[in-house]
Amino acid sequence: MTTSTEQNVQSFQALGLSEPLLQALAHMGWEQPSEIQAKMIPVALTGRDILGQARTGTGKTGAFGLPILQRLSEGEGVRCLILTPTRELAVQVAEELRAMAKHLKHRVALAYGGTRLHTQMQAIRKGPAIVVGTPGRVMDLMGRGVLKIDALQFAVLDEVDRMLDIGFRDDIRKILGAIKSEHQTIFVSATIEGEINRLARTYMHEPAEVFCAPDKLTVEEVEQCYVSVQPRDKARLLIHLLKSEKPELAIVFTATKRGADKVAQRLKDAGVNAREIHGDLYQQKRERIMKSFREGSLHVLVATDVASRGIDVDNISHIINYDIPDEASAYVHRIGRTARMGEKGKAIAFVTPEQGDQLTTIEMLINQQIPRMEVEGFEFSPPETTPEPPKPAKPVVSRLTASVHGDSEAAPVRKTLGSKFRTTRRKRLRR
Secondary structure (H helix, E strand, O other), X not given: OOOHHXXXXXXXXXXXXXXXXXXXXXXXXXXXXXHHHHHHHHHHOOOOOEEEEOOOOOOHHHHXXXXXXXXXXXXXXXXXXXXOOOHHHHHHHHHHHHHHOOOOOOOEEEEOOOOOHHHHHHHHHOOOOEEEEOHHHXXXXXXXXXXXXXXXXXXXXXXXXXXXXXXXXXXXXXXXXXXXXXXXXXXXXXXXXXXXXXXXXXXXXXXXXXXXXXXOOOOOOEEEEEXXXXXXXXXXXXXXXXXXXXXXXXXXXXXXXXXXXXXXXXXXXXXXXXXXXXXXXXXXXXXXXXXXXXXXXXXXXXXXXXXXXXXXXOOOOEEEEOOOOOOHHHHHHHHOOOOHHHOOEEEEEEEOHHHHHHHHHHHHXXXXXXXXXXXXXXXXXXXXXXXXXXOOOOOOXXXXXXXXXXXXXXXXXXXXXXXXXXXXXHHHHHO
16 A cells, blocks of 8 residues: 555656655655646656646646756756746745755755845855846846856746736846857746747747646636625725634735735724735845745735735635736736635625726636625625716707718617626626
């Protein structure tokens, strides 16, 4: 009879991984490869460029990290560069790589903003095999001559769509364009859009496409719903839901840093164990907050989108979109923080009566209708009534004018199917 550890080693062993990596995976408790890992690892081990797509929380770091660690040659200088959109994701990727490289000699260094440049320069001068960083800091270190990429064997863009969304296009092109050595390039993301395909054609050679469930961007284990709410009721509703749902760990997403500060303060005042995290906080403070959240001593994290790609924490049971995002793809990445690796989770979106179109856009992207949630024991404020504007007078069309234009009467305004659907959505939100 085989033990769970032996089964773990055997399942990953079928992918062609080496013994030191299999031992590390057994120590990490990875029992079976996820879909993206099972599909990408064998292809990556051949050395082909790869364009990989999989839902958030399905193990993409292992999908590119394991084959890179196996193929990485011994030597001096940085031989693998991994770019991420956020500091938190860079830290998370580096931690996973270090765990996977437990029985190897490959060292990993970080390069991201918001922390002491001198410390990172010293770490890179020691000659790590792998550097994980954000594009801005990587460009800075390259410009100072500290980070040299002449011997690069691997270039990885993790969550490449998010990097494009937050304005790293030029930095990415400069970094990829500066790599002159023969190397393997891997792009991984939860969504693949036109700009990513254009980058792939420019900086990749006949990439293999490894797509997992491209028609369904959210995992089935996430129970999604929305609540129709007036803006003035959102803070009270949030407190009510957190106390009634009793989440193990929850992330509340807001649209702005100021909004995160205000929401976190309202929760603290109500006795909820909550802290805010966003780009204006010092990096050390952000790391302390994240450490508390990972360890479970902090139960509710109020975050902006800057953190939606960098929070990889087990046991997050609830995602609450206090402000639904303007970009539908951001919704996918937010709710991907829960139901990771097969666990269950719940995502609740607060939708105001004016945001029906945004909700519809999200539903069209994820290809499913999000049901409305009925909240028991909460008293909503009555909807605000606004006086209807006076109806414009009908234009008088004389017979002479009509004959000049070839019409006997004014042409009616055609209603499109979209306008009809939007009206239905607004009624649905106001019920």
